[in-house]
Every structure is written in C-alpha cells, then in structure tokens.
Amino acid sequence: MFANKKHFITAIIGVLAALSIIALVLSLVKVEDVTLPPTIKYGMVFDAGSSHTSLFVYEWDSDKENDTGVVSQTLSCHVQGQGISSYASDPPKAGDSLRECLDEALKAIPAAKQRDVPAYLGATAGMRLLREQNSSATAQVLAEVAKTMREYPVAFKGARILTGEEEGTYGWITTNYLLDSFTKFSPKAHSWIHPEAPNIFGALDLGGASTQISFRPEGSVRNWKEASKFTLYGYNYNIYTHSYLCYGQDQVLKRLAKELIAESSSSSWVDHPCYPRDYNETISLSSFRTSPCTNRSDPRLPLGDRSVTLEGRGNASQCLAAIKKLFNFSACGQSQDCTFDGIYQPLVSGQFIAFSAFYYNFRFLNLTEGQSLATVRETIEHFCTRSWGDLSSSYPEEKPERLPKYCAKANYILTLLLDAYKFDETSWNNIFFQMKVGSADVGWTLGYMLNLTNMIPAEAPVRVKGHVPSLWAAAIAFIILTLALGLAALLLLLWV
Template sequence: MGLTCKERILTGLLGAAVASGLTTLILFLVEATDILLPADSKFGIVFDAGSSHTSVFVYRWPADKENNTGVVSQASACQVKGPGISSYTSNPIEAGESLQGCLEEALALIPEARRPETPMFLGATAGMRLLSRKNSSQAEDIFAAVSRVLGQSPVDFRGAELLAGQDEGALGWITINYVLGMLVKYSFSGEWVQPQEGTPVGALDMGGASTQITFVPGGPILDKSTQATFRLYGTEHSVYTHSYLCFGRDQVLGRLLAGLVQSSRAPVIRHPCYHSGYRGSLAPAPLYESPCVHIAASPDLTRNLTVEGTGNPWACVAALRRLFNFSSCAGRGHCAFNGVYQPPVQGRFYAFSNFYYTFHFLNLTSRQPLAAVNATIWEFCQRPWKLVEASFPGQDHWLRDYCASGLYILTLLLEGFGFSEETWPGLEFRKQAGGTDIGWTLGYMLNLTNMIPAEAPALWRAESYGVWVAGIVFVVLTLVAILGAAAVQLFWPQD
C-alpha cells in the first residue's frame, strides 16, 4: 500500500530538515579548521647610482618567504634624467633633487599601508668610488644631499653608500642565476623548489668606471680575498669575484685617449681607434680629472687639441694592450692581469651592461663564433667615417667609440679573463633575462630579504563572514522544515 499525501509531505519536510542539519553540522566542524590565505605582497626600492646615470628599480615578493628568502620579481624600472650623481660635485643639492621624479614614480606603485615597511637603498658604484679617491669631502656632500631627499620619503630608507666592487660582482651573479631558475624555481606541483641540476652561470659586468667577473670555479678558491659567500633559499653559495676599477668603458676610453695625447708631440693627435676621415677638437683638461689617468708630465691644459682618426685596428689593439699589465702574470698560473689571481673560466657566462650595449650596436649578440665576431669588429673599424655616419644617423655621441669599445672587450675577454675559442660559445651578451634587467640591484634585494622577517599567511577561522552566512541560512532552512512538518501533523485533517 502506497504512502498517503500527508505521509509524503511529512517525509519530504523531515528529509529536508535532516539534510539541512547535516550541512550545518559539517560547516561548524569546518569551523575548527584554520584557513590559510595568501600573504600580501611586500616591496623594496633600490637606486643603482652608476658612473654615467642612475636607475631605480621597484621589486615585490610574497610576504611569506621561501626558505627565508623572498621570491622577488621586478615591478618597475625608471632611469633618472641627467648624469650620475658623481657629476654633481659643484652642486651636490642637485644630485638629490635629480632623484625626485623616479622616486615619486616608485612610490605610486606601493600601497600606503606598505610604505613604512618598504626598504629603500641607494648603492653607488665605481663613479663614486673614483670621486671618493679624488675628493672624499665632495663625495660625502653628495651622499648627504641624496640621503636628505630619500630620507624624507615615507618608506624605510636604509641609507646611501658606496657598494664595494666585490659586492657589485657577486650581486650581479645572484641576479642572473635567480632569474634563470638556478637558485629556486616553480615546480609543476605549485611549489618553489631548489633545482637539482644545472651549473650556475657566470657574470660579466661592465659599467662606465669598472668591470667585474664572477663565477663558480672548478676547484677551490686559493685567494680568499676574491671569494664571496652568501646564503639564499637555505643553500650556501661561494663564488670567485673581482672588480677592476678604471677598466669600465668610459674610463678605458679616457685612459686610451690620454695615453695617445701624452705620447704624441705633434699638434694633431692621430687616433688609431677612430675611423679614417674623423676629425674633432679636444679640450685636454677633462682627460686628467680622473684618478685613473696617470700624468707622466705636466700637460698644457689651455690649448685645445685636434684628433684625427686613422682607422687602424692593429694599432688600436696595441694601444689598448698598454692599458693592461700582462707582464705581472708572466710565469704565474691562475692569473688574469695586473697581478690579480683568477681561476680558469668555465661554463656559461652572461655578459651585460656595456658588454651588451657595445655588441648589440655591432649586431653581435646572436652567439656568433669568435672568428666571425673578430672579423665584424675589424671590418667596422676600417670603415671610413663618412660611411659610418651615413649608416648610423643620429648616433653621433658614441659612434666614434664603438670600434675602440669592441676591440677593448675582445682584449679583455681573451687576453685578460682568459676566454678562448673553445670557451667562447659559452658566452651570451644579454641586457635582460626572464624579463628582468640584469645588474646588482635584484641580487641585493634577494640578499636583503634574508634580513626582512617573513609575514605569516593570514589565519581566518571558519567563523568568517561567508561561512557564518551559510550556517545561518541552513539553520533557518532546518527550522522551517521542522516547523512545516509539525504544522502538517497538527492541522492536516485526520483520515
């Protein structure tokens, strides 16, 4: 015999009450479980005060760190208008004021609530190192002016100071290997893991005043003054690194020209690295302002000089080699130049900054063989000046110097650092890796995040708003079902 209409209604209402009650019970059991929500992002600002210009980078990372190191990404980059801060010796206040535009651009990216805990640092490299040698009081005035401006911003200003050459090289190495996934990478399971395979990539940096080489050698580092050690993502790293002050692009070009001036007695200076047909006027005084230029005799600084190009790459290389002291390494193993210890280079290297800019102009960043690179540079050096001007309109500022820069890089890499035809294929000339600018600033921020406390993910109990609303809804439905069943029982006509 089937159920009556009344029985069917009662069964339905009681079933709904049971279902609603069970749902409510499950929700309140979940109440005892903590829900981990992603932590907010944190930010950092780094000023790279180079010899020729200043760049500002904003970085961000999850507030809950990975093995005590933030997983950092580049949020923005801004190039400060004007020259490097070391150029403001006559008016230090302008050095600080020049940073305002990029500082405001950086602050616009950072939520106000995060600004007081956002670290900001200005690191000055070889340009300010040279100024500190030449006139320490002028350098101190510039640092004071820069610190006044940055110290008034609503972030955690960590100071403006000289960055040691060794640190500059090591931090650049960190940047490259981080963006290439050699230090930490994202796994298919959605976790950040340390890679088990792959050799870290070496770093070759060249600014306007210095150049750095950093890599993991094949054996122990014998000269501990060239060793840098740091801990990232729970792993200890040790690298060979050395910085050569006065061997940056601008200083080498200045030293080269000063040497030609001092060795010439004629009123016209014949420059083998300038293209044939080039002719220009030169004020000699600025040549001798750098501590990198050594004066053999007191020059006449009142009379402008005339410089003519000869387009002779053989003589250009000979003049460049005189800037190095190769004899100090004669008979010594593991030595680069100027008597500096260096293990043999091995593995892959990324060459960036002025290494990249010079080779990019010469269209040599596609990993061409060494013979092709050498032939391209020598052919370029022998082009007449009129042909070069016609081929590259609007690039007059650096155009005359690309021949010298290209031959200098070859001399430095092959005769200085010891690269060869066998190791050349491991060299890559890059500006960016993984969409991130290569330089010391990202490495600095990664290293700094070791000192910034991690922020635990936010803990929400299940009595959060959404869960409470759902719970109340199901309680109401349960009561409605029970009351409905009672009403049916009381008021439904008896059979």
C-alpha cells in the same frame, strides 16, 4: 501572557529544547583557524652608476621560500642626466635628479604599503672614484640623496657606496636567479623547488668606470680575498669575484687618449687609430685631472692646460695594439691563474652572461646572436675601417658622441675577455651577451634586493579564529543540555 499553566510550561520546554539543539550543533561543528594568503611586499633600489642612475622596484610574497624572497621586477625607471658623481660641485641636484623616478615608483606601489617599502641607493664605481678624489664632496652628494629620499613615504634604509666585489657578487646572484639556477617553479608540485642539477652561470659586467667578473670555479678559490660566500634558498655558495676600477669603458677611453697624446711627438694634433677616418675630437689636457684614473702626472705630456685634437685613422690592428698597452700583462709572468696587474683569477669555467656595456656595444654591432670568435673579430675589424661620413650616414639615429667610439670599445672588450680573462676559441662560445631575462634587467640591483630579503623577516601566516575552540563549545553545550533536561523533568513532575 499565557492562558494557563499548561501553556506556560509548554513554552518553557520549547525554549529549553531550542537551546539544547543549538548547543548540540555547536559542539558538533569542527572549528578551524582560517589562514589568509601571504601579503605582497615591495622594495626599491637605485643603481647610481658612473654615467647614469636607474631605479628598480621589486615585489615578493611575504611567505618566503627557504628564507629568501622570490622576487620579481615591477618597474624600472631611468633617471634623466648623468650619474650622481657628476653633481660633486652642486650636490643638491643629485637629490633632485631622483624625484621623477621616485614619483613614478609610488604610482606602482599601493598607497597602504608605501611606508613599509625598504628603499636603498647603491652607488658604484663613479662614486668610488669621486671618494678617492674628494671625500667631502662624496659625503655631501650622498647626504643630498638621502635627504630627498626621506621626503618620500618609504622606509629609507640608506645610501651607500658598494665595493666592487659586492657589485660583482650581486650581479652574479641576479644572473643565476633570473635563469632559475637557484629555484624554479614546478607546475607539478605547485611550489618552488631547487633544481636537481642547476646550471650555474658566471657574470661579466662592464660599466663606465669599472668592470667585474664573477663565477664559480671548478676548484676552490685559492686567494680568500677574491672569494665571496653567502646562502640563498637554503644552499651555500662560494664564488670568485673581482672588480677592476679604472677599467670601465669610459675610463679606458680616457686613459687611451692620454696615452696616445703622451706617445705622440706632436703637441696639438695626435693620431687616434680607433677613431674613424675624417673624425676629429678636441680635448683639454686639464680633463685628465678630473679622474683618479688619469690624473697622475706624466712628463711626456705637453705642459699647461693646452687643447689637443685627436685625429681618427681607422686602423683596427693599431687600435687593438694601443688598447693592449693599457694592461700590465707582464706582471703575471707565466702564471695561468692570473689576469693582469698581478691579479689572481682561477681559470674560467662554465657558461657566462655578459651584460651592461658588454651587451650594448655588441648589440650595436649585431654580435649578440652567438657568433663565433672569428666572425666577431672580422666584424669589428671591418667596422673600424669605415670612415666617419660612412658611419654617420649609416647610423643617423645613433648619438654622434657615441658612434666614433664603438671601434675602441669593441677592441677593448676583446682584449679584456681574451687576453685578460683568458677565454679562447672554445670557451668564447660559452659567453652569452644579453641584458634581460624575461622582463627583468640583468644587473646587481636584483641580487642586492634578493640578498636583503634574508634580513627582512618572513611574515607568519595571518590566522583568523572564526569561533571559540570546539572543546569549550562542547562543555557549554553539555551544561545547557543538562540544565534543560533537568528543568524539563522537574516541570513534568510538578505538573503531574
């Protein structure tokens, strides 16, 4: 192959020299691990309320901020039909009602990540009431919901009924998270930081069957039963929270109708001061037995399953007086740290976000722009005096089953906030009625998902090694270089 011995030795020396150079370069290269960016995680939560169900999909970086995910809302989907508690007599329909939104959610989550997505369903006051009335039907409804969710390629974590206090606490967490009270992004630091002087907001939630108040009082919470403690972003929080079952807007209207009928001397036609003039509604006495809030027997009610017609009178002052009778304010005596029914509550302090039905009712009345309490009262009083013909022609797009009830709902909100929670002319200005912050909905589900990220381990950064460690590279290079030089020297001696 080689013409002579000289050429052969020259070739060997050339190969050895090349290997030496490669080894030398290898030893000089600084080898580091390559860290890949954190991956995106997803989670989904069904809010199974008393009157409707909604699904929310959230996402966050796997590299969490102080053990709590920085969560954002990716999707919201409203389930068609009523709340899952309405399917007590036909539980499979409760599960089937979720399918459309589940299909929608899977379109928003990459297929490769779907099986790792934690999925939850939290039921609130509607199911709490059903559990009091029919525990077996409640279990069947939850079982059918779970059965449906297990059919989808997600990590189903359970369907359960939240306590009222959990609902209030998670609503408070959502509120302050969205308002950057816990953490906010600093463009200067290029990272999430804890505000030096965070403005912590209280949360006011009004649903169909219950209402919640949650806030951080100025002093300590005297009654430990009403306290909620937790840690977010490395900081501890201690808040007051209480939930009032049967004080959601739908149950209050039902209780109001029952009380008006019980007080009336007529057995078939009853005046309703909150309904507009010329509006009539016929209800059956048996409907009161469908809810634990109204199923207690009352000797003042007419006997049998008779129908009664409620005739609107459009009287704002009488409406307000009738609603106040639904509260037991005398149980508090002269105590200032008490709302009604003898329930302890510290004095309200700080700013509050009022969402859900608080917001929707006041938005209809155009009262969500920070109007004074005097303006709010005047607007509600004027609305209550309008006739049914006037209202139906002025609001043709509003659902006819909702329109006649805004007077009662608005007066109930005033009674709850002023007489029960003890807001006044001054502190009223600290209540902000809103349903969204940015593109995210205010409610308990985001707080629930955010809190659960403390139980989902943060992923360690993925580290990819591009070469062998530099210490081994240097050792190999030294051995190759030594052998090459030694062999070259030997060949030279033989040649000579």
